[in-house]
Amino acid sequence: MSNSRTSLRDLLDGSRLLAMNCEYRAALDAIEAILRKHPGDLDALRLKGNILEQKALDEHERSPRSLALSLDYLTAFACYEQVLGVDPRHTVALIDLGDHYRYVDAFDQAFTFYRSAMELLEAGEERIGAASEIRELLSTCDDLLRYPSARERAQQLINRCNQMLQVLRSTNDEEPR
Numbered sequence: 734m735s736n737s738r739t740s741l742r743d744l745l746d747g748s749r750l751l752a753m754n755c756e757y758r759a760a761l762d763a764i765e766a767i768l769r770k771h772p773g774d775l776d777a778l779r780l781k782g783n784i785l786e787q788k789a790l791d792e793h794e795r796s797p798r799s800l801a802l803s804l805d806y807l808t809a810f811a812c813y814e815q816v817l818g819v820d821p822r823h824t825v826a827l828i829d830l831g832d833h834y835r836y837v838d839a840f841d842q843a844f845t846f847y848r849s850a851m852e853l854l855e856a857g858e859e860r861i862g863a864a865s866e867i868r869e870l871l872s873t874c875d876d877l878l879r880y881p882s883a884r885e886r887a888q889q890l891i892n893r894c895n896q897m898l899q900v901l902r903s904t905n906d907e908e909p910r
Contacts, residue, residue, distance in 0.1 A: 741771060745780055757788040775816050779826055782812030786833060797837040809833065824850045825860045828870055835873065840883045844890075847873070851893055864901050867894050 751760035831846035
């Protein structure tokens with residue numbers, strides 16, 4: 734990995750840490766600085782969407798109606814769409830966009846993105862690591878089990894995720910150490 738990519742990774746990690754501490758303005762300022770230097774960086778753009786989304790979720794107490802009208806929430810959506818415009822096979826952005834719809838109770842749209850991500854993962858696509866992405870999707874689907882209208886679709890994805898994790902485990906067990 735090149736030194737500039739390592740440095741960029743460190744900057745992104747710093748922005749993520751600021752956001753985790755609810756220092757959204759500082760995190761967004763740092764992301765904007767990164768995007769000025771690296772305007773095409775999909776990780777930075779996706780992280781900007783994540784931070785804006787979390788800020789909106791915190792400020793609007795996860796109220797679907799209020800979220801749908803939030804400028805931060807709408808801007809987060811645009812960030813995910815930009816990532817997918819450049820890389821339509823970006824599995825993590827597909828999961829992010831599914832989550833974005835899930836938070837406003839738009840389950841049909843959410844499952845469209847979750848299924849797309851799952852199909853790509855099953856085909857060997859990944860961005861941050863297959864196991865990590867599958868676990869993220871699995872966690873999301875576990876949460877969706879509490880909604881009667883989403884339960885069956887969530888269980889179907891959970892089954893697929895568990896099958897994939899089993900395959901990954903067996904593949905890793907077969908590799909020499």
